[in-house]
Amino acid sequence: MKRQSEAQCCQEDGQRQTRQKMDSEAAAGSASGAGQRHEGDGPFVASTFANVPAEEQIARLLGKCSGQKPGFEHALLRRTQSLSEDIEGAARDLLPANTPALYPRKWANGATAPPKEGVELKFMQFNVLADGLSGEDPDKGGFNAVPPQSLDWQFRRLNLIREIFRQGVWPDIISMQEVDHYHDWFSPILSQLGYAGEFVPKPNSPCKKTAPDSGLEDGCALFWRTDTVGMKQIETLNFNRHTDEGCPCPSGQKSNQVAILAKLQVRGAAPVVVAVTHLMAEKTFEGERARSYQMAELIDRLETFQLPCIVGLDMNAEPPESPGAKYAAKAYPLATSKV
Numbered sequence: 001m002k003r004q005s006e007a008q009c010c011q012e013d014g015q016r017q018t019r020q021k022m023d024s025e026a027a028a029g030s031a032s033g034a035g036q037r038h039e040g041d042g043p044f045v046a047s048t049f050a051n052v053p054a055e056e057q058i059a060r061l062l063g064k065c066s067g068q069k070p071g072f073e074h075a076l077l078r079r080t081q082s083l084s085e086d087i088e089g090a091a092r093d094l095l096p097a098n099t100p101a102l103y104p105r106k107w108a109n110g111a112t113a114p115p116k117e118g119v120e121l122k123f124m125q126f127n128v129l130a131d132g133l134s135g136e137d138p139d140k141g142g143f144n145a146v147p148p149q150s151l152d153w154q155f156r157r158l159n160l161i162r163e164i165f166r167q168g169v170w171p172d173i174i175s176m177q178e179v180d181h182y183h184d185w186f187s188p189i190l191s192q193l194g195y196a197g198e199f200v201p202k203p204n205s206p207c208k209k210t211a212p213d214s215g216l217e218d219g220c221a222l223f224w225r226t227d228t229v230g231m232k233q234i235e236t237l238n239f240n241r242h243t244d245e246g247c248p249c250p251s252g253q254k255s256n257q258v259a260i261l262a263k264l265q266v267r268g269a270a271p272v273v274v275a276v277t278h279l280m281a282e283k284t285f286e287g288e289r290a291r292s293y294q295m296a297e298l299i300d301r302l303e304t305f306q307l308p309c310i311v312g313l314d315m316n317a318e319p320p321e322s323p324g325a326k327y328a329a330k331a332y333p334l335a336t337s338k339v
Contacts, residue, residue, distance in 0.1 A: 052154060057094065058189045061161070064090035087193070088166035091158045100150075102159065107167055119269040124171040125312040127278070128160055130178040132207025132216035157185050172225045173264070175312025177278040180207055180218040190223050197223040200236040200258045220276045222260045222312075232271060233263040237301060242293040255280065257294055263305060273305045278314045285327040291317050292330035299334070311335070 052060075065086045092099070107122075134151040135144040149155060164174065174195070179186060182199040190197060198221065205217035224231065237259040240248040259277035266272060275298060279291040295315075302309045317331040 054157070054184050054188070057154075057158065058192065060094055061087070061090050061158070061189070062192060064093060088162045091162040091165075095155070095158055099155075099159075102163060102166065105163075105167075107169060119266055121266055121269075121272075122169055122172045123175070123274075123310055123312065124164065124173070125175045126163070127177040127314045128179060130180045130205075130207055130216070130218035131156075132180050132205070132211035132214055132218060133178065153181070157181065161189060170225065172228045172266070173274055173310070173312075174221075174223040175274070175276040176221040176223070177276070177314045178218045179221040180205070180216040182219075182221050186221060186223075194226055195223040196226050196231065197221060198234055198236075198260055198262065200260055202256050202258055203238060203254065204256050220258055220260050220278055222262055222274065222276045224262070224264055224274075228267050230265040230267070231262065232265050235261050237261060237277075237298070239294045239297055242290065244289075246293050246296070255290070255294065259298055261301060261305075263307065271307055273302060273307045273309045275302060275309065275311045276313065277311070279316050279331060281316045283316075283326075288317060288327050288330050291315065292334055295331045295334045 129143060131153045133143060134153075134156075135146075135148060143151065164171065174190075176186070179199065182197070187197050187199070199219060200221075201217045201219035205219065207214065207216045207218050222234075239255045239257045239259070241253040241255050242248060257278060257280055259275055261273060261275045263271055263273050277294075277298060279294050280287050282290070298311070302311075315331055315335065318325045318327070318329045319332050320329040322329065
């Protein structure tokens, strides 16, 4: 019960912080005319859409899903491919009519085909791009070579939900990186769709530098579909800082990278261990060396479970065959050598 009450307090704090941020943005928009269509603003701007609170947007989305067919009062009563398509369609209906199509993607390895044996498990890996990092600082990645309106969180958060459900497949497990709206968006909407979740923020999220007044901090998140997957054990990991020789620093210093490790019971199958992480981003020899140490630390911890493992991660690493690489690949070969 202690863990549950702490999580509830954390959720309330996150919702309060984000609501304050949205209120301040709305006030600024009223003063400056933000949200109104102007010449050259692009196709996404919609004044009726600009300042819709997250709770209202979630209610609209679920209302559309449950109301599309008579006889169903709630979307959870129709956990089928058609429901998945309904969620995507409902989210699309809430966006401006001329919103561009999402980038074409598909599930790998024929995930929609029935398994030849065993139990089919649908696993989604998704770096969602932290709101606090998007379009803020060109020197730190920037993510600003797109129409500015497409990075607006109130627009993009619905597109992220579309992306999760648009393939006509209902993921059993969702692995996410760069999540900085866990408490006010992803957890509230996915919990109403039958998912449970866990979140661990980075100790010193770069969002604190690029968006210092937002209250946002990014980290890793794991969601599992509660009617197909049960939680047996969960823990979080803050990777060590390492010496050049690969040993943990004697002072016990920790890095800014984190992970979630969970022992999950898939219905009708043996337990599996799922890990979610986001390795160091620095694109240098030193950064690659640190990634390889973090990957080794994660593998060492996974091996203690003595169970099949699934790892969802943004490795930030060069594959061995990458042309023109400035440093040798270390993390990727280490990870794949353990498969």
